[in-house]
Amino acid sequence: MYKLAPSILSADFSKLGEEVEEIVNAGADYLHIDVMDGIFVPSISFGMPVMKSLRKRTDCFFDVHLMIEEPIRYMNEFKEAGADGITVHAESCKHLNRTVQAIKELGLKAAVALNPATSLSCLDYILEDLDMVLIMTVNPGFGGQKLIENTYEKVRKLREIIDGKGLKADIQVDGGITLQNVERMMDSGANIFVAGTSVFKGDKQKNVKAFKEVFANANGGHEGR
């Protein structure tokens, strides 16, 4: 099934609660929550207190993308703040297996993200344990960037690997996803689409519905876990 995960990084933080309710009511499947520490990525975004406040406004799936060094230090805190799924970067974990197991032990969905220049071979000894792989289609750190062309091929290769092994892991793409390129990414094998700018710029409800219509008009999509 294809899913839309609007990234709240592009929301108006002065009225975050209302904006979140608006996109959830319009049909957003996940809320994509980008946490940045200013070390792993240049920018600093927000953390647990913001998530806790939002948790009071919606029961939508919290898809938490951690762009922080050694995220294993904060797994319990993110669960308590309302995370349903946690994505950690392969590049930010000294002990990736331990970190993924810590997420799973908390009963949360576990995902690993790869930066654009990180090889798929980093997944060799962890893929079987994952609910989702996040392929970064821009360099992490900021919203509003242009999708990097060679990521279509990367997604295609990953889809072949996942299907070839008979696994059910979802493939999420994040960065520069628009109504113009989403179908090509669907054809490449991705099934969960993060969209920040292309949801929050302009009419949010209309944008969410437009993505959902593209999904509904496509046949099937990956079944997912």
Ligand SMILES: O=C(CO)[C@H](O)[C@H](O)COP(=O)(O)O
């Ligand atoms: O992880 C991210 C940045 O590191 C964001 O999720 C991503 O950039 C979404 O924003 P946009 O759709 O505007 O590119």
Ligand SMILES: [Fe+2]
């Ligand atoms: Fe993200």
